Amino acid sequence: MRIDILTLFPEMFAGVLSSSILGKAREKEIVDFHVTNFRDFSESKHGTVDDTPYGGGGGMVLKPEPLFRAVESMAGEKKPRVILMCPQGVPYNQKLAEELAKEEHLVFVCGHYEGYDERIREHLVTDEISIGDYVLTGGELAAMVVIDSVVRLQPGALGNQTSAVEDSFSTGLLEYPHYTRPAEFRGWRVPDVLLSGHHANIVKWRLKESLRRTSERRPDLLKRLELTAEMKKLLAELEAEKKITDKP
Numbered sequence: 332m333r334i335d336i337l338t339l340f341p342e343m344f345a346g347v348l349s350s351s352i353l354g355k356a357r358e359k360e361i362v363d364f365h366v367t368n369f370r371d372f373s374e375s376k377h378g379t380v381d382d383t384p385y386g387g388g389g390g391m392v393l394k395p396e397p398l399f400r401a402v403e404s405m406a407g408e409k410k411p412r413v414i415l416m417c418p419q420g421v422p423y424n425q426k427l428a429e430e431l432a433k434e435e436h437l438v439f440v441c442g443h444y445e446g447y448d449e450r451i452r453e454h455l456v457t458d459e460i461s462i463g464d465y466v467l468t469g470g471e472l473a474a475m476v477v478i479d480s481v482v483r484l485q486p487g488a489l490g491n492q493t494s495a496v497e498d499s500f501s502t503g504l505l506e507y508p509h510y511t512r513p514a515e516f517r518g519w520r521v522p523d524v525l526l527s528g529h530h531a532n533i534v535k536w537r538l539k540e541s542l543r544r545t546s547e548r549r550p551d552l553l554k555r556l557e558l559t560a561e562m563k564k565l566l567a568e569l570e571a572e573k574k575i576t577d578k579p
């Protein structure tokens with residue numbers, strides 16, 4: 332997979348793209364990152380990339396020419412998916428991460444200042460993504476969030492460390508709790524089933540705890556999920572347990 336990042340602050344990416352899973356994915360040639368300062372594509376000799384808004388008002392607006400020229404310089408047989416990081420975009424989630432992870436080439440456009448010339452939205456980008464209902468100073472941190480979540484889904488990126496299949500959201504549920512050694516710490520014991528070595532019981536316990544956690548923390552996720560017969564049974568068990576503990 333190739334990932335291009337168009338930014339006015341390329342230095343922000345150095346640590347993130349060379350560390351941990353992303354750094355290893357790059358070393359293993361699973362992903363190829365290209366970070367470009369789109370100021371280099373400015374038509375003005377001073378490298379101007381922004382201007383005041385037509386109609387007046389505060390803040391500066393990113394001009395269309397540098398970003399169009401930067402994207403158009405990426406000659407390739409297939410047109411890349413060009414993603415504008417933007418608080419007005421589609422809310423980002425794991426489903427979208429999985430969809431983007433299948434692409435061969437992604438281009439991230441990181442904005443700054445007040446916003447973009449609307450023609451960038453209308454005629455250059457294919458997607459607009461928001462990482463949440465809050466406003467950042469620039470699109471760089473938002474792009475890093477999306478890139479991290481997409482790269483870790485590439486085959487081989489996580490090595491044999493772990494699998495993304497059971498992660499929260501991939502299954503439609505929040506993940507079950509984890510424990511490691513020691514089996515007892517300050518009097519708090521690891522659930523017996525995890526020490527039992529009984530694989531089928533462990534699988535069942537994990538599913539039940541995933542359901543418990545999701546129904547407690549994110550009931551909205553449960554509502555969207557197509558429940559299997561086993562899930563329904565486990566949810567009924569959880570409900571019965573709740574009734575017992577709720578008793579005065």
Ligand SMILES: C[S@@+](CC[C@H](N)C(=O)[O-])C[C@H]1O[C@@H](n2cnc3c(N)ncnc32)[C@H](O)[C@@H]1O
Pocket residue numbers: 415416417418419440441442443444445446447460461462463464465466467468469470471473
């Ligand atoms: C200060 S913000 C501009 C906000 C804009 N005036 C608005 O109200 O929509 C500057 C840049 O940060 C990025 N940004 C800010 N919040 C974001 C979010 N929640 N998700 C993705 N990108 C964001 C975008 O690239 C945006 O162009």
